[in-house]
Amino acid sequence: MSAYMTRKTDPETEKQDPPTREDRLKAALKANLQRRKAQARAREASEKNED
Template sequence: MERKPDKSGPKRVAQTREERLKAALKANLKRRKAQAKARSGADGESGNKQD
């Protein structure tokens, strides 16, 4: 028996790719926000301000 090619293949691949990219972007943004928060907290405590 032969298998017929799945016509929804490229669309499904594109959809899973978009979901992966969306998840990666969300994780990256979360990490960057945490880094910025940590930096601003560290800058405030040290008292070394740059003008």
């Protein structure tokens, strides 16, 4: 390798800043809501099966 070769970086990833606190909280809230909905659906399904 030549000393003059530079490492190529992806312009898309270079532009992105690390997620802000608000972005992290939004993602965590979305994941939590999806998990709770899945739990509620599973609970409903199990209650119907008991009848």
